[in-house]
Amino acid sequence: MKQIVNISILAIVLLSIAGCSGCSRTERKASSAADSSVVNNAGSKEDILVGVLNVIVDETILPLVKEQEEVFLSAYPDARLNIIVQPELLAVRELLSKEAGVALLARELNETENDYFKKRAIKPRVFPVWTDAIVVINNTKLVDTTVTIEYLVNAMKGESADRKKIVFDNLNSSTFRHLKELGKLEKVASNFVEAQGDSEKVLEAVANDPDKIGILGYNVYLDLITSFSNKNNIRILSVQNTIGEAADNKYYKPSQSTIAAAEYPLRRTFYVQNYQPNLGLGIGFSAFLTGDRGQRIVLKSGLVPATMPGRDIIIRDDISL
DSSP: OEEEEEOOHHHHHHHHHHHOOOOOOOOOSOBOOSOTTOOTTTTTOOBTTBEEEEEEEEGGGHHHHHHHHHHHHHHOTTEEEEEEEEOHHHHHHHHHTTSOSEEEESSOOOHHHHHHHHHTTOOOEEEEEEEEEEEEEEETTSSOOEEOHHHHHHHHTTOOSSOOEEEESOTTSHHHHHHHHHHTOSOOOTTTEEEOSSHHHHHHHHHHOTTEEEEEEHHHHHHHHTTOTTGGGEEEOEEEOOSSTTOOSOEEOOOHHHHHTTOSSOEEEEEEEEOOSSSSHHHHHHHHHHSHHHHHHHHHHTSEESSOOOOEEEEESOOOO
């Protein structure tokens, strides 16, 4: 006799963490189709699984997007993806300027931005795909192992008692925008907020200077830290959970389990946003990301899928040798 048993969400997460090999470090900032005018076997034909698609991607989740791209293209050889990597503010601008039909961003477009597409009679197809986090790091020479959101906000205003600098990858990034919104800041103190240019330089700045606190995306942090030469000088800080219904004033580090349980407060949801005016490859790529295969890749990466992929195991009561 056979029974089908559906594994619980917790068990899946634990198994995925144990088996996760992590993301490989991404060296290049963008990939492009070898020849956007050529599509295997299909000529110029385009549909949901055939053609060329420009995709704007928030730079803080590029490692995960590259994994998704690799599996998607191996399954659908008549598709081509041109990944355009930008900090969030510039990514939105390129989407509005028709540089791409699909975007992977940590926020949905606002009403003003969406009005641009309404005037063109384009109805967006927007779906959550995963939950990432924002990581706070400091130098291991310091005794501090925890931080509050209030401290980060005050530091960005130049009002913290220790006068440490808050270091971001880019002042156009989703991490900078997220903290500004949390603190309801119109502007920040330029003497105490610093932009390094990319996430690896944030790690280097913090590793070399105890007076700097780094802010970067969790996905890109996981990708970089394994091969970072001074990783022993870097510490992830636990952040006090004072946001939302799950707020308990306790301190948590980012992990797949604390993000899923809404315990880690600096979480953000990423959305695949399809603004293609036709039924093109954007639908196929979006369906892949939100489907079982795409969500399993998210689970393996250490982030939290928007929908937990199911898994069935066959259990036999009697095992015959």
